Amino acid sequence: MTSRQKERLTSFLLLLPSIILIGVFVYGFIGWTVYVSMSKWRGMVPDYTFVGLRNYATLFSLHRFRVGVKNNIIFTALFIPSSILLGFFLAFLLDQKVKFEGFFRNVFLFPMALSFVITGTIWAWIFNPQAGLNVLLKKMGLEFLQSGWITDPRVALYSVVIAATWQMSGFTMAMYLAGIRGIPLELREAARVDGATEWQLYQKVIIPLLHPITVSAVVVLGHISLKIFDLIFVMTGGGPAMATDVPGVYMFMATFRQDLFNRGAAIGTIMLLMVAVVIVPYLIYSMRTEVER
Amino acid sequence: MRVRPWRVLLYICLCGLALFYLMPVYVVFSTSFKTMQEVSQTSVWQLPATLNWASYKEALAKLGQGLINSTRLAVPATILSAFLGSMNGYVLSKWKFRGADTLFALLLFGMFIPYQSILIPMVRFLQSIHLYGSIGGLVVVHVVYGIPMTTLLFRNYYTSIPTELVEAGKIDGCSLLGIYRHIMLPISAPGFVVVMIWQFTSIWNEFLFAVTVTNNPASQPATVSLQGLAGGLVAQWHVQMAGALLTALPTLLVYILLGNYFVQGLLAGSLKG
Numbered sequence: 001m002t003s004r005q006k007e008r009l010t011s012f013l014l015l016l017p018s019i020i021l022i023g024v025f026v027y028g029f030i031g032w033t034v035y036v037s038m039s040k041w042r043g044m045v046p047d048y049t050f051v052g053l054r055n056y057a058t059l060f061s062l063h064r065f066r067v068g069v070k071n072n073i074i075f076t077a078l079f080i081p082s083s084i085l086l087g088f089f090l091a092f093l094l095d096q097k098v099k100f101e102g103f104f105r106n107v108f109l110f111p112m113a114l115s116f117v118i119t120g121t122i123w124a125w126i127f128n129p130q131a132g133l134n135v136l137l138k139k140m141g142l143e144f145l146q147s148g149w150i151t152d153p154r155v156a157l158y159s160v161v162i163a164a165t166w167q168m169s170g171f172t173m174a175m176y177l178a179g180i181r182g183i184p185l186e187l188r189e190a191a192r193v194d195g196a197t198e199w200q201l202y203q204k205v206i207i208p209l210l211h212p213i214t215v216s217a218v219v220v221l222g223h224i225s226l227k228i229f230d231l232i233f234v235m236t237g238g239g240p241a242m243a244t245d246v247p248g249v250y251m252f253m254a255t256f257r258q259d260l261f262n263r264g265a266a267i268g269t270i271m272l273l274m275v276a277v278v279i280v281p282y283l284i285y286s287m288r289t290e291v292e293r
Numbered sequence: 294m295r296v297r298p299w300r301v302l303l304y305i306c307l308c309g310l311a312l313f314y315l316m317p318v319y320v321v322f323s324t325s326f327k328t329m330q331e332v333s334q335t336s337v338w339q340l341p342a343t344l345n346w347a348s349y350k351e352a353l354a355k356l357g358q359g360l361i362n363s364t365r366l367a368v369p370a371t372i373l374s375a376f377l378g379s380m381n382g383y384v385l386s387k388w389k390f391r392g393a394d395t396l397f398a399l400l401l402f403g404m405f406i407p408y409q410s411i412l413i414p415m416v417r418f419l420q421s422i423h424l425y426g427s428i429g430g431l432v433v434v435h436v437v438y439g440i441p442m443t444t445l446l447f448r449n450y451y452t453s454i455p456t457e458l459v460e461a462g463k464i465d466g467c468s469l470l471g472i473y474r475h476i477m478l479p480i481s482a483p484g485f486v487v488v489m490i491w492q493f494t495s496i497w498n499e500f501l502f503a504v505t506v507t508n509n510p511a512s513q514p515a516t517v518s519l520q521g522l523a524g525g526l527v528a529q530w531h532v533q534m535a536g537a538l539l540t541a542l543p544t545l546l547v548y549i550l551l552g553n554y555f556v557q558g559l560l561a562g563s564l565k566g
Contacts, residue, residue, distance in 0.1 A: 007388065114544065115500065
């Protein structure tokens with residue numbers, strides 16, 4: 001064996017443990033889940049009798065699943081823009097040569113270091129109708145904004161979006177701030193020399209240059225949002241009256257509380273498809289741009 | 294000095310938003326030092342009459358085992374997955390073979406999947422190797438599903454290191470493993486810091502695997518114990534808030550002390566930050 005072949009073999013052997021592990025635990029298990037989703041398995045003893053797509057048909061006829069998908073779409077449609085806009089606004093503010101920038105940055109970003117379980121626990125208490133936010137709103141003379149928050153089916157989903165935005169907006173801020181700081185100073189100077197105001201500078205130069213970051217942020221926030229489980233499970237458990245139920249929570253309940261393994265597997269498979277629609281094009285796009293660089 | 298209204302508005306915005314982000318911190322402190330009676334009679338915003346540590350004692354009694362379990366889970370899983378990621382990242386950046394990028398993309402996909410799509414087989418698998426319900430089982434799970442992220446971070450890190458170093462090693466007669474051992478590993482410390490902080494934080498904070506794999510309090514990580522605190526007949530908000538702070542403390546300390554490395558991991562996680 002030549003030394004070149006030897007090197008090739010060693011490099012492959014070094015990767016082999018990970019290739020096997022990911023091959024089995026990601027791709028193998030996905031296949032297994034799809035198989036379970038087409039089986040009769042309910043209860044503790046696996047039953048792999050093949051029933052085709054019947055579980056999917058049942059699933060789509062279930063009120064709880066349809067409501068869950070709808071909730072998840074509304075949640076995503078609110079959570080992504082709010083995290084992006086707030087995150088961008090924070091980055092814009094911090095870009096104005098402010099004093100104590102480091103302090104503010106740390107304050108806006110620290111929720112990212114916390115578990116969704118912690119965020120959910122604390123915000124459930126803040127949204128307590130008797131002792132929490134409502135009391136503060138009354139003191140500020142904003143009684144008309146009072147509500148039952150996570151206890152009111154009409155408002156609960158929006159309450160969860162607020163908590164999720166509190167946690168994740170610092171992340172988009174960090175992305176945008178890194179992006180803004182990466183723009184060559186000469187470009188900004190040139191625009192200023194041409195008489196551009198700060199607003200025009202942002203509108204014409206900075207924001208267009210930040211488009212790739214927006215794409216990344218939408219994808220990352222989107223895939224978090226489509227598989228959200230812990231925050232909702234802890235804050236509301238999917239209630240009240242299914243107002244915050246999402247497939248991520250339903251999958252857990254169906255599988256591990258009701259022993260409907262085939263239904264749980266079908267929900268898991270659909271969640272994977274929803275996430276793949278967002279992630280696969282993004283992975284391909286990322287790989288291509290990397291090759292070009 | 295002339296005060297420009299624009300600057301005043303800027304700082305008003307910053308301070309107002311800072312209050313929004315810090316409000317839950319205030320809520321945790323104000324509530325956790327109250328007695329049960331105070332919690333039921335006062336609002337979240339009122340400060341406690343005296344500093345009452347009883348809720349911390351109670352939270353520690355209920356969460357202590359969970360915090361120990363989380364440590365026993367996060368430390369080994371962090372070290373193992375960091376080491377695997379370092380080897381992968383080294384090969385995938387410095388010894389690219391045909392198809393290496395495709396392989397990398399296939400590994401990365403594992404980072405984004407909803408774990409609900411592999412949960413049932415994973416539980417069956419852990420049962421079959423008798424690791425279901427144990428910390429050991431959770432370590433396996435976190436090591437495996439940590440591989441994509443640690444590989445990504447290390448691949449980025451090693452890509453930024455000049456390939457001339459590898460070439461020099463080759464000329465000196467070092468093998469692929471020798472170059473890793475004698476040239477790359479000694480300069481990998483910053484990469485390891487970023488990866489280990491990231492892994493420790495995510496594993497410590499994780500909930501879905503924790504709640505499905507562990508089925509009894511003796512092996513539950515802290516996030517599961519914390520969620521369990523909410524399950525009582527009467528809501529003990531002061532204990533829950535104390536518990537939330539205790540559970541947050543390790544990752545919060547890491548963030549305060551090594552925040553820059555945490556942000557590096559965070560930005561790399563979006564692939565192109």
